Amino acid sequence: MAKIELLNITKRFGKFTALDNVNLEIKDNEFFVLFGPAGAGKTTLLNTVAGLVMPEEGLVKFNGEIMNKVDPSHRNVAMVFENYALYPNLTVYENIASPLRSPLYKKDDATIDKEVHRVAKILRIDHLVERLPSQLSNGQKQRVAIGRALVRNPNVFLMDEPIAHLDAKLRHHMRSELKEMQSSFNSTVIYVTHDFLEAVSLGDRIAIINEGKIVQVGTREEVYYTPCNEFVATLVGEPEINLVDGRLVVDNGKYYVEVMQKGYLMPLPENSGIIKKLVDSGITEYHLGFRPNNVKYTFQKQDGLLRGTVYSFESIGNKAVLIAKIGDQFLRMIAPNDLQVKLDQDVYVELPISKATFFNAQTTQFIGTSDEAAIYRLVQEQLSKGVQ
């Protein structure tokens, strides 16, 4: 197991910069998630760690040792490829056994047999070991690809969307299995995903990557409660965070934000630090982020609430997403599945100013949050981690 460091990594493909001055430190035994949209450079970053891609600039270090010139076979990394990369002419058994038969990591036949059957059992493919990859479904292929990594005891597991093609139930099972495996083997894992749920449920820390740059690195709480900019805020969280324009208004020494429509003022919490942060930012135009689960709604007419119409109502499993149209803006909120609602009916929405996240309207950078409890929780967590 190893600590992985990436220092100033830059990788270009022709004129396209896939990785732009990336710095990361992945701790020993950490489950580290790379999370970002398609084409962000996640796979390239993984390939750089594996040695399959040579960065133009920067250093790759394993336990402090520079690995740039070490070829992939000697780095002792196990990798799960997004397109499986199974050997089509070998059976599932031989595919999984492949690393244990290689000259570098050679084991005797009895060990190989034991290991292959052990991981096949975990992955629920023990009945398929005699098949060829062409006789498998995509989900099964993906599990074989995971199996080929799990038979090893490498410096680091590199996983490129390893469970993206499994069905929902199996994905859930594999998620807990991977987490379990990681904690019981004390292994370092770098895990690439574009699925928010996977990222937060698996990652000790999450690195959000976009257009070849690391945008933010933090725990799931950090990226959720204190996203460093609007991009992170919209990426983390399902359904997506509501972003609305806001303007700082000072009236009789009291601070308000005006949102959604002219004259709709919301008083800022007096004793929270957010007022000072907003004033210090030197600007008056903001974007306010409201998580859909915090937005309240009612169908009874009520003064002081924003009036809108129901734009859509869509079930997402055990809950539903209600979208209200207010003026020309849309607000997403969480509603119970069995809610009786007609399209275009009136709805009254309350934005929870005490749980708002503020972003600079020009730069989209994070300014602060009025949810002090969230900050408090984060601080507590950092402290308890520091004590460990």
Add this chain to the structure above:
Amino acid sequence: MRRKRMINNAVKNGLLALYAIFALFPLFWMVLISFKSDAQMFNTTFIFDPTLENYEAVLLRTDYFKYFFDSVIVSVIAVLVSVLAGVPAAYALARYNFKKKEDLAFTILSFRFAPEILVVLPLFMIYQKIGLYDTYFGLIWVYQLITMPLLIWVIRGYFEDISVEIEHAAMVDGYTWWQVFLKRLLPLIKPGLVSASLLAFIFAWNNFTFPLMLSGTKVETITVASLKYIASDTVHYGQMAVAATVSALPAVIFALCIQKHLVRGLSFGAVKG
């Protein structure tokens, strides 16, 4: 309905039989006259006194086997050289991006475009000058024009079908590049390699123009040697037929052995499913 199907089948089989006769008749005729004596050559068709005289004359009383092995040496080594040089070339064309890659690939293919008779005249002059005339090396060298393009184009397609991640996976599994190539890639390109090599061998074996012009006394392939049976007084068609029949054997045997794989190997990709 049933009647219709029967007629259908009869027509199909009839056409196939017709084609079989069309395709096989020259071969049949060649074998037939190889058993005829010179005296009966022109005045008999199917009924004659079969004789092994021609076989005796060709196989025992001339240097036939020397020519035969000259052909074997030149063709086999030409194909081996093509495999050794062509497989890495095909890999490079499939995997790496470099300037003028497609131009280079096309140039290689275009070696097959020029009529041999056009190329062979300047080659004859050059070979005379640099001492390659009438040598094994000279013929093997010029045979690359025939064998190499075919091999490179077939194998390149195979490499392109293999996703680069398979190579990456094997490297991560702990294999060095050479081991990846031998243990993981070679089995995948084998069908293409075998069929392309055999086809290249047949082309090389059947070639006539190059050995006719670029060799003569020390090295003489079977295709050229067959002409020897045109004597100054008469053409020994029977003996020529023997020479041709025996020389056609390797190609026919190979083609029959790999018939199934030949079509699949040349048309299918490496990674199925």
